Amino acid sequence: MRAMTYSEQVETLRSDEQSWRTWCAERQETGWLLDTMTLADHGDHLELLAHLVHDETWQRMIVTFPLSGDVLESVADIFPAADWCEREIAEMFGVEFTGRTATPPLLLHQHDGPPPLRRSSWLAPRGEKPWPGSSEPGDDGRQGSNPGRRRQRPLGVPS
Amino acid sequence: MSRELAAHGVRQGIDLHADACTSCMLCVRECPTWCIDLTSHTEQITEEGARRPRTINVLDAFTIDFGLCMYCGICIEVCPFDALEWSANAESAGHARRDLLQDTDQLSAKTGNP
Numbered sequence: 001m002r003a004m005t006y007s008e009q010v011e012t013l014r015s016d017e018q019s020w021r022t023w024c025a026e027r028q029e030t031g032w033l034l035d036t037m038t039l040a041d042h043g044d045h046l047e048l049l050a051h052l053v054h055d056e057t058w059q060r061m062i063v064t065f066p067l068s069g070d071v072l073e074s075v076a077d078i079f080p081a082a083d084w085c086e087r088e089i090a091e092m093f094g095v096e097f098t099g100r101t102a103t104p105p106l107l108l109h110q111h112d113g114p115p116p117l118r119r120s121s122w123l124a125p126r127g128e129k130p131w132p133g134s135s136e137p138g139d140d141g142r143q144g145s146n147p148g149r150r151r152q153r154p155l156g157v158p159s
Numbered sequence: 160m161s162r163e164l165a166a167h168g169v170r171q172g173i174d175l176h177a178d179a180c181t182s183c184m185l186c187v188r189e190c191p192t193w194c195i196d197l198t199s200h201t202e203q204i205t206e207e208g209a210r211r212p213r214t215i216n217v218l219d220a221f222t223i224d225f226g227l228c229m230y231c232g233i234c235i236e237v238c239p240f241d242a243l244e245w246s247a248n249a250e251s252a253g254h255a256r257r258d259l260l261q262d263t264d265q266l267s268a269k270t271g272n273p
Contacts, residue, residue, distance in 0.1 A: 133188035133190075136184070137199060138199050138201035140201075154188075
């Protein structure tokens with residue numbers, strides 16, 4: 001876990017030595033409030049990103065917390081603002097928050113499929129529409145134009 | 160014009176200078192929303208004094224679907240010939256989905272370029 005404030009104070013914490021919930025409880029006791037929270041999918045691991053604000057000094061802090069799996073302890077009872085963020089993260093990234101009574105969806109009531117903001121989830125329109133970049137410069141669709149040229153593939157789309 | 164506009168955060172529309180476009184397809188391939196369609200063909204031109212004719216790409220159609228465009232500006236950044244630029248002319252709304260597709264003439268008309 002890495003934490004820093006905008007006043008150039010950088011704090012480095014280790015996620016294997018401290019739990020997310022314990023860290024939040026300590027910050028809450030010293031006057032920090034949760035501003036917002038989201039998640040980033042780095043492909044090989046998920047990382048929680050949270051912004052905190054100090055109640056009196058208005059100092060700001062950004063904290064990142066790498067997740068070991070896709071389960072995390074809920075901090076909604078420590079920071080009430082986390083309730084909304086956790087619901088968002090749960091439905092968009094498929095992360096399970098333990099210690100909550102319920103995690104009702106916010107937007108995707110009828111969503112069927114993998115969590116939409118995970119890298120493993122593909123956009124349906126990508127499969128329906130041909131990639132406009134597949135034709136070569138000067139390629140007007142006639143056979144024999146640009147022969148032997150290796151066809152380009154779109155980035156981030158399964159072949 | 161485009162740098163001044165971008166410096167002020169103005170991202171109202173995108174203009175095309177069709178005469179500067181070489182149909183290299185870079186903008187089409189880099190566009191994250193796949194909103195640009197470009198078709199071109201090759202022509203052979205013979206320049207005076209040249210030993211053999213030169214093959215050039217000629218732009219046939221260039222379309223931006225402003226129903227998909229998210230004004231990220233990657234196409235403008237990536238264009239090696241500055242054929243695309245930010246415009247202060249906001250894209251007008253339409254009565255139908257197809258009205259948001261702007262072709263070469265519509266994109267060029269605002270710049271006053273062919």
